[in-house]
Amino acid sequence: MKILSSNQVARKIKRLAIEICSNHLDDKEIYFAGINKKGVQFANIVGAELMKTSPITINFFSIKLDPGNPLNEQIEVSTDISALSGKKIILFDDVANTGRTIFYACKPFLDIIPERLEIAALVDRKHKLFPIQVDYVGLSLATTLHNNIEVIFNEDKTAEAYLS
Numbered sequence: 001m002k003i004l005s006s007n008q009v010a011r012k013i014k015r016l017a018i019e020i021c022s023n024h025l026d027d028k029e030i031y032f033a034g035i036n037k038k039g040v041q042f043a044n045i046v047g048a049e050l051m052k053t054s055p056i057t058i059n060f061f062s063i064k065l066d067p068g069n070p071l072n073e074q075i076e077v078s079t080d081i082s083a084l085s086g087k088k089i090i091l092f093d094d095v096a097n098t099g100r101t102i103f104y105a106c107k108p109f110l111d112i113i114p115e116r117l118e119i120a121a122l123v124d125r126k127h128k129l130f131p132i133q134v135d136y137v138g139l140s141l142a143t144t145l146h147n148n149i150e151v152i153f154n155e156d157k158t159a160e161a162y163l164s
Contacts, residue, residue, distance in 0.1 A: 003149070004139060004161035009122065012138035016120060017049040019136055021056070023118075024088065029057040031089040033077075035105045036064055041153040042122055043092035048157070063091070063105045070104035077108050085112040090136070094151040095161075096121035099132030123149050123161055 004012070024030055032047050034040030040062045047058045061079040066072045089109070093102055102119055109117055120136035125143055143149070143163065153159045 001163050002160060003141065003163045004123070004159075006154070006158040006160050009138070009159045009161065012122065013045055013049050016046050016136050016138060017053070020046070020050055020090065020120075021054045024056060027056055027088060029059060029087075031059045031061065031084060031087050033089055033091045033105075034060070034062050035091065035093045035101060036062075036067065038094040038151060038153060039063070039092045041159075042094050042120070042151075043090075045153075045157055045159070046092065046120065063108065065101065065104055067101040070100065075104065075108055081108050081112055084109070084114055086115050088116040088118075089114050090118045090120050092120045094122050094153075095149045096124045096128075096132065096134050097149070098125075099128040099130030102132045102134075103130040122151055122159070125149065 032043040034043035043060060047060060051058060064076040091102065091105055096102060118135040119132065121134045122138040124134045124137045124140045126140065127145060148164045149161060151159055151161045
């Protein structure tokens with residue numbers, strides 16, 4: 001079942017960009033970290049929208065981990081983590097399910113002290129098993145643990161979300 005059409009996602013992306021801009025009005029730069037492929041796609045779309053109206057410089061990087069078993073292999077960060085000390089970082093994921101993927105994606109930041117670390121998710125599910133609070137939410141949804149939410153990112157930079 002479709003829970004977000006491409007038009008609805010586009011509106012949510014615009015709203016998220018406005019929220020981020022208003023929370024970072026005095027900032028000259030910010031770092032967008034996408035978790036795995038879909039988090040990177042989400043960060044890029046929000047970043048493109050934010051750059052339409054804001055002079056903030058956005059630095060993009062990615063975090064790669066195994067969401068099914070985050071301790072199975074080392075977490076890969078596509079930039080020098082020490083260079084992020086004292087920076088403002090927003091971590092992007094398409095869906096915040098139990099909070100486990102986001103929780104482990106924060107692990108590399110324990111080696112530094114960012115000025116601020118925030119979380120953005122297109123869809124935030126309300127049954128967290130880990131202590132994760134999403135700061136920028138496209139859609140907040142109460143589901144059962146048995147439901148699955150999938151965000152499909154299209155080649156034309158649009159996206160849709162489905163509940164099964």
